[in-house]
Amino acid sequence: MKKQPVQQILLLGLALTIGIFALAMPDEDVLAETGVDQYPYITFTIINQSQFDFSLLLYGPNSYDITVPPYSEVNYILDRGWYAFTMGSCNLSEVGTFDFTNDKTIHVPVCGGTAGEVDRSSQHIDSSDYIRPATIKIRNQTRQNVDVYLRTLEEHHFMQFGPKEVQLLLIEDASQTFVYSYTACGKLYTGYTRLFVHVPFDIKCDS
16 A cells, blocks of 8 residues: 655645634624624622622522622622612612623612712712612701601601601602602691701791
8 A cells, every 4th residue: 555645644634624623613693693702701899888788689691699798899700681680778679770791890888878989980880879868857947736748759758746846767769859848837838859968857937
């Protein structure tokens, strides 16, 4: 039997290897349609600066049950995609959706505060945009018994005051504008107001 030259054998082996590799590679159109050229995971960071546990239930391409202790920072690797969430912060909860198609960081400020000083790009989330509770002071500046009604679409508070009485009220979302109404000095008072931690809401009559 006539021997094959060594160079011919090497060239034949190289050609077979290239052919097999080409068959194994997916079509470019398939890559574009499936998005497999995109890394399938994202980095997710939670910075909890509040005095309570921060919890997050995520439902989407995968499911995650996350709890972050007070004053701590954690990092996770999540499957890329859109998620429905249930967020627990400052002993309150909220639901919604998150776009986790790129890296994200959630900043959890002290309850009642905001993380407004952080980068407001699409990669950063301020939990107080969803949950911002506050304890406010309401003062009856009249010498009458007064009933006060404060509400938003989500919150409704009915309070009764004696003359010159002061009460504290926990509101679930200090970022909202409240509608108020009360009757004092023979007149109905109504309007809109923001409620602030360091500025009391005063019940009073026209001077």
